[in-house]
Amino acid sequence: MKFNIKKIAPQLLTLLFVILVFGFFSYNAQLNMENRGIDFGYGFLSQESSFDVQFSLIEYDGSHSYFRAYLVGLLNTILVSVIGIILATIIGVIVGIARLSSNYLIKNTAAFYVEFFRNIPLLLQIFFWYFAALRALPLPQDTESIMGVFYLTIKGLFIPAFIWENFNIFLYSIIAAVVSIVVIKNYAKRKQENEGKQIPVFLISIGLLLILPLLSFLIGGVSLSFEIPVLKKLAKTSYIYEGGVGIPPELIALTLALSLYTATFIAECVRAGIQGVGKGQKEAAASIGLNPNQILKLVVMPQALRIIIPPTTNQYLNLTKNSSLAAAIAYPDLVLVFAGTALMQTGKAIEIVSITMLTYLSLSLSISVLMNWYNKKIAIKEK
Amino acid sequence: MFKIVKQLTSLVAVFAVLFAFTTETMAAKKSKTLKNTQKKGFVRCGVSQGLPGFSNADAAGNWTGVDVDVCRAVAAAVLGDASKVKFTPLSAKERFTALTSGEIDVLSRNTTWTLSRDADIGLTFVGVNFYDGQGFMVRKNSGINSVNDFKDGISACTNIGTTTELNMRDFFNSKGISYEPVAFEKADEVVAAYDAGRCDTYTTDKSGLAAQRTKMSNPDDHMVLPETISKEPLGPVVRQGDAVWEDIVRWSLNTMIEAEEYGITSANADMMKTSDNPAIKRLVGAEGELGAAFGLDNEWSLRIIKQVGNYGESYERNIAAPGILPDRGPNQLWTKGGILYVPPAR
Numbered sequence: 001m002k003f004n005i006k007k008i009a010p011q012l013l014t015l016l017f018v019i020l021v022f023g024f025f026s027y028n029a030q031l032n033m034e035n036r037g038i039d040f041g042y043g044f045l046s047q048e049s050s051f052d053v054q055f056s057l058i059e060y061d062g063s064h065s066y067f068r069a070y071l072v073g074l075l076n077t078i079l080v081s082v083i084g085i086i087l088a089t090i091i092g093v094i095v096g097i098a099r100l101s102s103n104y105l106i107k108n109t110a111a112f113y114v115e116f117f118r119n120i121p122l123l124l125q126i127f128f129w130y131f132a133a134l135r136a137l138p139l140p141q142d143t144e145s146i147m148g149v150f151y152l153t154i155k156g157l158f159i160p161a162f163i164w165e166n167f168n169i170f171l172y173s174i175i176a177a178v179v180s181i182v183v184i185k186n187y188a189k190r191k192q193e194n195e196g197k198q199i200p201v202f203l204i205s206i207g208l209l210l211i212l213p214l215l216s217f218l219i220g221g222v223s224l225s226f227e228i229p230v231l232k233k234l235a236k237t238s239y240i241y242e243g244g245v246g247i248p249p250e251l252i253a254l255t256l257a258l259s260l261y262t263a264t265f266i267a268e269c270v271r272a273g274i275q276g277v278g279k280g281q282k283e284a285a286a287s288i289g290l291n292p293n294q295i296l297k298l299v300v301m302p303q304a305l306r307i308i309i310p311p312t313t314n315q316y317l318n319l320t321k322n323s324s325l326a327a328a329i330a331y332p333d334l335v336l337v338f339a340g341t342a343l344m345q346t347g348k349a350i351e352i353v354s355i356t357m358l359t360y361l362s363l364s365l366s367i368s369v370l371m372n373w374y375n376k377k378i379a380i381k382e383k
Numbered sequence: 384m385f386k387i388v389k390q391l392t393s394l395v396a397v398f399a400v401l402f403a404f405t406t407e408t409m410a411a412k413k414s415k416t417l418k419n420t421q422k423k424g425f426v427r428c429g430v431s432q433g434l435p436g437f438s439n440a441d442a443a444g445n446w447t448g449v450d451v452d453v454c455r456a457v458a459a460a461v462l463g464d465a466s467k468v469k470f471t472p473l474s475a476k477e478r479f480t481a482l483t484s485g486e487i488d489v490l491s492r493n494t495t496w497t498l499s500r501d502a503d504i505g506l507t508f509v510g511v512n513f514y515d516g517q518g519f520m521v522r523k524n525s526g527i528n529s530v531n532d533f534k535d536g537i538s539a540c541t542n543i544g545t546t547t548e549l550n551m552r553d554f555f556n557s558k559g560i561s562y563e564p565v566a567f568e569k570a571d572e573v574v575a576a577y578d579a580g581r582c583d584t585y586t587t588d589k590s591g592l593a594a595q596r597t598k599m600s601n602p603d604d605h606m607v608l609p610e611t612i613s614k615e616p617l618g619p620v621v622r623q624g625d626a627v628w629e630d631i632v633r634w635s636l637n638t639m640i641e642a643e644e645y646g647i648t649s650a651n652a653d654m655m656k657t658s659d660n661p662a663i664k665r666l667v668g669a670e671g672e673l674g675a676a677f678g679l680d681n682e683w684s685l686r687i688i689k690q691v692g693n694y695g696e697s698y699e700r701n702i703a704a705p706g707i708l709p710d711r712g713p714n715q716l717w718t719k720g721g722i723l724y725v726p727p728a729r
Contacts, residue, residue: 032484050552051548051564134580154581234536235525235527235583236527237524238537330572336543336566336568340543341543347499347505
């Protein structure tokens, strides 16, 4: 691998600077803590946490350790970031393209959306989605179901739970489908390069993705049933849905706010990217007989992506970091669970804040590395 | 030649160190925090972000409450003016860090005295200015009249970073009830979410429930359940390691309680100087040299009583009169059936 000093040096320098600053403060902190008789150490991580968390992706209750509470918070942060990034990308791409539409209504609606949502502070938007939605949503007992199985209430969205049998076989069938798609794609590419013949890869892929999992149901012994949420009475006027899966309103509000906010910036990146591709490129592509679909896929997008990816990476990073505003509306993310409750219960401010900072740094760097890799992959390869 | 210079310098250094040491021990008699406070001219006091009756700011930024009065008492004692306090509103999460890092000198923010807080994190609790316990608030029309009516799946709104979260778990676990904790960073959001119907119950210290109920859109729709599930002795906290300052804060609070016991009020304090009772005379500075132990003058306690009032006056003004908790319950003097009992000032 080529070692690009120009690329690495600034990052190394930044790291060095951070370490130096961190070292200075930690030395100072150590002195002050010694003077005030506060112990320093990470031993608390294995102690029993003795507090519960509302929503967790792994099994957790107060009898688990602080380290597990940390994992709970981390996973919740990753969950909201991943959902947020996916939603923001989808909305962003659609709105970005819509802004270039020749249709007056579509174009201006998209422009209004972008200008409105990117110019209001995110925390306010989170509060708006949370408290406005809370006020607007019905109590569990007054809720009309959506399609008979979904219930959207003030206590959350209750959806049916999937109960799988032989889930691993189903998973294998999907993996098998994906692997064969990759093989077929490579074969088709070679065939086109060598013989000029095209194979309908897209149709074959969809077919494989449908048929293999279907086979797993028919002959692999996989079965899927649903557990539908049922209304349960807690007291005279208080109800809750039991069974199924409950998605807390905090998660919904946070995801909504984060993705709607970040999507506006991504939409602008997408618009800039598409507009950045020269008109001549499209005309040239048309002149050699490519159809509009092929022009977009083979000529415009590869060039537009080079412009879109780097600023979009920033937006992904922003979204991940902004997810820490969750603490304001009780979504148990890393900041609320670990830098909040755990910090308070142990009093280990320096330890916990340092862990939390390092965690966000690692998360952001991982996203950076991933996006840099992708950016490099689509960059112009000079021969 | 160089050797002599070297020896001389080391001799000077030794003297310098010795001198520094002796002045240090002399200064140590006077508290560093006290010295800084007198130099600054105000007491730096950490309070809540708004809990009516305990520490709450009005529109003009004037702080009132029983917790606020503890800081005012300290200011009256060490600076001679109860108004010379700089209040820093803190969330439950920030409060201890603010104190240990030296941003504030007294934390008087409805803080529960527990073993781990006292022993672990560089803090010292100086006393109790409010005996509280955790309770539950529910909607009156919910049909829940006691904690025994709670069922599996109940959702409970609360604050993060408090003993509340731990008590709640202990309580629901001991009852074998599964519950959904919804924990917010700030009290205002807890109230808003509970008020909107997000949670079936809102749990925190009972005094807090009573105070927050006044902020609900319809206070009469809610009630506090009779059960108390924990002991929450609330009191002022200081940084560990400054024994004199610790004593000043402790005895400022004790003075207010003892003054009530002896019937000394802000109105009659001056007249009490001629009382026949030596205990009263000591409290108003007409006898003994009580202030000297802290490096204060002899009228420190008189100023507390005159400017802030005794504990009963403070309670009446801040908690009873606004209708938050008219019944003093355990926060009554031991002579009147409560558990307020402070060591004698002598």
